[in-house]
Amino acid sequence: MNDRIIFEDVSKFYGEVLGVNRISLSIPPGITTLVGPNGSGKTTIMNLMTGLVQPSNGRITVLGLRPTDAELFSIVGYCTQFDFFPRGITGWQFVFDSLMLHGMEEAMAIDLAAEAIERVQLGEAASRKIAGYSKGMRQKIRLAQSIAHRPRVLVLDEPLNGLDPMARAESIELFEELGRQGMHVLISSHILDEVDRISDRVILITGGYLIAEGNIHQVRQEVHEKPMQVLIRCDHPELLAAKMFSINHCVEARLHADGKGVFLRTADIDQFYSMLNAIAAEGLVKIDAVAPADDDANAIYQYLIGTEGGPS
Amino acid sequence: MAVYKRNYTVYQGAVTPPGARVLVLARYAFNEAWSSKITVGLFIFCLLPFIGSLLVIYLANNPVARALIGGRGPETLAIDAFFFLRVQQTQSWLALVMAAWIAPRLITFDLTDNALPILLSHPISRFGYVFGKFLALFTSLSLITWLPCLLLFADEAYSSPQPWAMSNLHIATGLIAGSVIWIAFLSVLGLALSSWVKWRVVATGVIFAAVFVPAGIGAIFSAVLRTKWGLLLNVPIMMSSLWQRLLGAPEPQDGSFAMPTLAIAIMLSLASLVCLGMLNRRIRAREVVRG
Numbered sequence: 001m002n003d004r005i006i007f008e009d010v011s012k013f014y015g016e017v018l019g020v021n022r023i024s025l026s027i028p029p030g031i032t033t034l035v036g037p038n039g040s041g042k043t044t045i046m047n048l049m050t051g052l053v054q055p056s057n058g059r060i061t062v063l064g065l066r067p068t069d070a071e072l073f074s075i076v077g078y079c080t081q082f083d084f085f086p087r088g089i090t091g092w093q094f095v096f097d098s099l100m101l102h103g104m105e106e107a108m109a110i111d112l113a114a115e116a117i118e119r120v121q122l123g124e125a126a127s128r129k130i131a132g133y134s135k136g137m138r139q140k141i142r143l144a145q146s147i148a149h150r151p152r153v154l155v156l157d158e159p160l161n162g163l164d165p166m167a168r169a170e171s172i173e174l175f176e177e178l179g180r181q182g183m184h185v186l187i188s189s190h191i192l193d194e195v196d197r198i199s200d201r202v203i204l205i206t207g208g209y210l211i212a213e214g215n216i217h218q219v220r221q222e223v224h225e226k227p228m229q230v231l232i233r234c235d236h237p238e239l240l241a242a243k244m245f246s247i248n249h250c251v252e253a254r255l256h257a258d259g260k261g262v263f264l265r266t267a268d269i270d271q272f273y274s275m276l277n278a279i280a281a282e283g284l285v286k287i288d289a290v291a292p293a294d295d296d297a298n299a300i301y302q303y304l305i306g307t308e309g310g311p312s
Numbered sequence: 313m314a315v316y317k318r319n320y321t322v323y324q325g326a327v328t329p330p331g332a333r334v335l336v337l338a339r340y341a342f343n344e345a346w347s348s349k350i351t352v353g354l355f356i357f358c359l360l361p362f363i364g365s366l367l368v369i370y371l372a373n374n375p376v377a378r379a380l381i382g383g384r385g386p387e388t389l390a391i392d393a394f395f396f397l398r399v400q401q402t403q404s405w406l407a408l409v410m411a412a413w414i415a416p417r418l419i420t421f422d423l424t425d426n427a428l429p430i431l432l433s434h435p436i437s438r439f440g441y442v443f444g445k446f447l448a449l450f451t452s453l454s455l456i457t458w459l460p461c462l463l464l465f466a467d468e469a470y471s472s473p474q475p476w477a478m479s480n481l482h483i484a485t486g487l488i489a490g491s492v493i494w495i496a497f498l499s500v501l502g503l504a505l506s507s508w509v510k511w512r513v514v515a516t517g518v519i520f521a522a523v524f525v526p527a528g529i530g531a532i533f534s535a536v537l538r539t540k541w542g543l544l545l546n547v548p549i550m551m552s553s554l555w556q557r558l559l560g561a562p563e564p565q566d567g568s569f570a571m572p573t574l575a576i577a578i579m580l581s582l583a584s585l586v587c588l589g590m591l592n593r594r595i596r597a598r599e600v601v602r603g
Contacts, residue, residue, distance in 0.1 A: 052597035
């Protein structure tokens with residue numbers, strides 16, 4: 001079986017409204033994050049991937065299966081952003097009934113439901129009615145429902161919404177673990193700091209069009225029109241800035257607020273690091289730390305989509 | 313970059329056939345319908361005519377009880393096709409009330425809560441989803457239509473001093489067929505209309521309107537064109553004719569227009585097809601919120 005989710009020139013129109021246009025993707029296992037403003041087409045891509053809507057044009061395969069194949073639903077787990085639960089049921093019943101809908105035998109459904117609930121650390125609360133759950137607990141039980149049938153592909157629409165910092169950290173840990181185990185985890189999120197930390201790759205979309213795709217650092221290097229910014233912690237930032245400005249590729253320098261570092265922008269990061277090594281070897285400046293200052297999802301988002309901060 | 317351990321275990325065990333999964337949805341829907349106290353209250357109310365009919369059968373077959381209420385003869389309390397026609401008509405119109413209450417609960421909650429994406433992301437088709445809801449509604453309506461009617465038939469068969477059941481088997485089949493046609497039609501109609509109206513109370517009203525408003529339109533049609541065929545839009549008259557024929561009850565001798573059974577069947581089929589088309593258009597996993 002193919003281990004990739006493949007979109008080939010996929011377009012989706014809702015009547016005259018554009019969902020996504022001519023999207024081509026090849027997503028390997030690991031954690032992939034969809035980033036884009038509201039209305040950009042993130043949910044449409046997720047719906048196409050989970051077979052809930054069919055493309056107007058193009059071809060989609062999920063691990064070799066087409067969205068029209070009934071088997072697809074068995075290998076995909078989908079956690080929507082909508083707060084839906086059948087009224088009056090407990091968390092445990094919600095997961096159990098979902099497993100029954102997946103066609104599990106009752107004994108197996110009981111085992112898998114218990115496993116999933118334990119995995120999201122919902123514990124005793126699973127036996128309580130969902131109506132009494134906090135928003136974070138509702139998010140957890142939805143996540144449990146989506147992983148309970150042990151899918152190969154996990155599609156999570158804003159899974160960190162409403163979670164407190166502790167629950168968010170637990171969820172991220174779970175996503176990382178599933179991604180490391182070789183599952184496809186596809187997340188749409190606007191919490192870009194956390195996305196940045198856990199994603200193997202990002203997909204940036206806006207207005208239904210694919211803007212960029214790939215490893216965050218690789219994508220950043222491809223944004224040629226925005227020279228990369230590097231923060232260098234050192235004892236003589238002014239001297240370092242002067243030295244670096246002698247290089248043609250260095251286009252901007254800004255002292256750090258605490259005076260113990262300098263932000264430098266360069267159009268050629270490889271030459272920049274070579275020169276920095278040379279300056280350090282001279283011993284005129286003692287360099288304590290070097291770190292990219294705009295090599296993250298937030299900066300890429302800002303450069304490519306043009307909005308300050310993440311999507312709302 | 314993640315290090316892939318590739319030790320994730322995918323479920324590869326046995327799965328139940330798709331039909332069994334539909335029953336899970338039907339169970340959800342049935343629980344949803346009957347979780348309301350109003351549903352239970354309506355159910356009890358719908359059984360009152362049935363209890364009254366039980367009493368009539370008792371009186372008809374018990375000379376002592378008959379003597380106590382004035383000694384009227386068995387001819388005034390005849391338990392025949394006409395008696396069962398009245399029972400079936402009463403129960404069937406009560407079923408309309410029940411359907412108008414339950415059907416919106418089964419569909420509108422899912423639509424307002426955007427539940428379809430999560431439900432249809434399971435290995436269950438749109439047809440399976442609708443069929444599960446249909447089963448729940450059909451079962452609920454069965455409890456107040458053909459099941460109590462059959463109980464009355466069985467009671468009469470047991471209570472009658474003469475052999476009665478075998479010579480009146482057509483009544484039993486008529487009761488089942490007439491009720492099944494009606495509640496199947498009501499179920500499809502109720503689900504289709506509920507899928508287009510997000511407000512439950514409005515959906516209830518629309519279901520009543522869908523049954524009675526065309527009757528008015530049909531009457532206008534008949535008056536303007538000086539024809540009797542406008543009656544084909546009159547669901548109450550159409551169904552009464554059908555039940556009458558299925559039970560073998562005497563036709564009215566007042567010279568009124570007798571609709572051909574084929575025409576009734578075509579009208580009911582057309583209306584059901586329109587309802588299925590409405591469900592097909594509405595029951596989709598597509599989310600209206602894009603982001």
